[in-house]
Amino acid sequence: MTDTSPILKMPYIQPSQAQKHVTHNEALRLLDAIVQLVVLTHDQNSPPATPEEGGSYLVAENGQAAWAGQDQNIAVFSDAAWRFIVPKEGWVAQVAGKDNEVVFDGSVWRARRLGNVEGLGIGADYDAYNRMVVSSDAVLLNNAGAGHQVKVNKATAADTASLVFQTGFSGRAELGLVNDDDFALKVSSDGVVWTEALRVDGATGQVTTGVAGWREVLTGPRSFFVDAIQGSDTGSGMGQASDAFASLSRALAAALGLDTGGHDITIEIAPGTYALAEVLSVGTGLIGGGKLIIQGNSADPDAATIEATERAIVVSSGQVLLRRVRLQNSSTANAVVTVARHGEVILDEVTFGPAGGHMDIAGGRVVLGGGYAIKGGAAYHLRVSEGGLYDGSAQPVTLQDIPSFSDAYINCSEGSVARISGQGFTGNATGKRYDLSTNGVIVAGGNTLPGDMAGTTQTGGQYA
Structure with a gap:
């Protein structure tokens, strides 16, 4: 049998031992020190100048003076002398006046911490699914001197x-x-x-x-892409090929659903034929301003064809730039492009194919940002009415395959103006060159319009 207990190392009273009270009192003194252990300090490595009788202290790292060599031990001041107790792993000490506990982990004393627990309930019980439950009027997550983040993470x-x-x-x-x-x-x-x-x-x-x-408010220009073969109207339309829209109507709806913030929106059309099931109608213009640009292939305007049964594009408000696309319809009377009052269309390197009419400007405005080609006949190439304006801006027009105009190349009436001065026309056409009436004005500047029949002027029309 050993002389001390295995855990607290308290001395045993031996058989036939004299002065048994000494051994017994030593054991009591040890119990008095470590049972319900409360220490006065846990972070000092030198004895206090005036220690408390019976006071217990935890010796911090690098013990000094009377505490030298006693790191992490319990120092007890008793009978005007220091006594040291070696702790065992798992011992807990309450720190007086600090409202916290420290635990000996076998090497050092550490503040008690909550970690890797199965669950936590505050004011309520947790369960297998809700591992942390808080039942209270409020929960405060405060900063530690600067900012604060709450993170919610998922695996995939x-x-x-x-x-x-x-x-x-x-x-x-x-x-x-x-x-x-x-x-x-x-x-x-x-x-x-x-x-x-x-x-x-x-x-x-x-x-x-x-x-x-x-509406999303743009901070810069936006491009949507349309690909009749690889695209899908269920996507974002903001990439090419499979990331593009499949239809022009879906791209137009996406553009009209934005607040441009003054920026332009471009609809990029991949090569192919886009047979419209409905008119591409720009009735209010882009919210926030800016131009709507519909453009096709830079190398071959005929590669991206927009075709319709009747009208293809109607612009009643706002500014639309048509660039490098082919426009045509199968109508016998309606124009493929209609520009109503408050609308403006800019043409740049487009191609007009067969149609009931190519352009109908009813109070709106068409200006040229570049030349264009005519590769199909129509009742009229250009009809300007209700005070509308066509400005050729001295840009060239190329006619191929001798298109025929059954009404006239230009119909201009109701105080409208068609400016063709400075434009160059290459190629030939058949039909009447123009029909002027009700104060319509054609500013030719010496140009001769395409056609093989002289134009007519009546009821106030002027050809200058």
């Missing part, structure tokens, strides 16, 4: 990292990354059927909403 893009707001433990709103890496907000009135109110694309930052009237 297909998982969910979100905040759910409930009424009576039934979901009413959820925001976060739900089954992908787009940031979304959705709402529900019953916790069963959910409606997406807002989505921010994780790759592009593009904002889409489920509520009419919300």
Whole structure:
């Protein structure tokens, strides 16, 4: 049998021992020091100048003076002398006046910490799914002197990292990354059927909403892409090939749904034929200003063809630039491009194919930013009425395959003006050169319009 107990090292009273009270008192003194252990300090490495009788202290690293060589031991001041007790792993000490505990881990004393626990309930019980539960009026997450972040992490893009707001433990709103890496907000009135109110694309930052009237405000120009073969109208339309839209109508809707912030929006058309199921109508112009640019192939304007049964493009407001595309329809009377009052169309390197009419300017304005080609006949190439304006801007026009105009190359009436001075015409056409009436004016500047029949002037029309 040993002389001391295995854990606290308290001395045993031996058989036939004299002065048993000495051994017994030593054991009591040891118990008095370590049972319900309270220390006065835990972070000092030198004895206090005036230690408390019976006071206990934890010796910090690099013990000094009477505490030299006693690092991490318990120093007890008793009977005007220091006594040292070697702690065992797992011992706990309360630090007087600090309202905290320290635990000996076998090497050093550490502040007690909560880690790798199965669950935590504050004011309520946790369960196997909700591992942390807090039932209180409020929860405060404060900074430690600067900023503060709350992180919600998920393992893969297909998982969910979100905040759910409930009424009576039934979901009413959820925001976060739900089954992908787009940031979304959705709402529900019953916790069963959910409606997406807002989505921010994780790759592009593009904002889409489920509520009419919300618009993304652009901070720079935006381009949408259209590819009739590889594109899809379910995508964003902001990339080429499979990332493009499939239809022009979808691209136009995306453009008109934005607030441009004064920036231009371009619809880039891949080579192919785009047979319109509905008119491309720009009735209000772009919100926020800027031009809508519809452009095709830079090397061959005929490579991207926009065709319709009747009207293809109608611009009633705003500014639209048509560049390097072929325009045609199968109508016998309607123009492929119509520009109404408050609308303006700029043409640059376009091609006009067969059509009921090529351009109908009813109070609007058409100006040329570059030359264009005519490769198909029509009832008229240009009809200007209701005070409309055509400004050729001295740009060239090329006619191929001798297009025929059954009415006239230009019809100009109702105080409208067609300026063709300075324009050069290459090639030939058949039909009447012009028909002027009701104060319409053609400013020819000495030019001869295409056609093989003289023009006519009546009721105030002027050809100058």
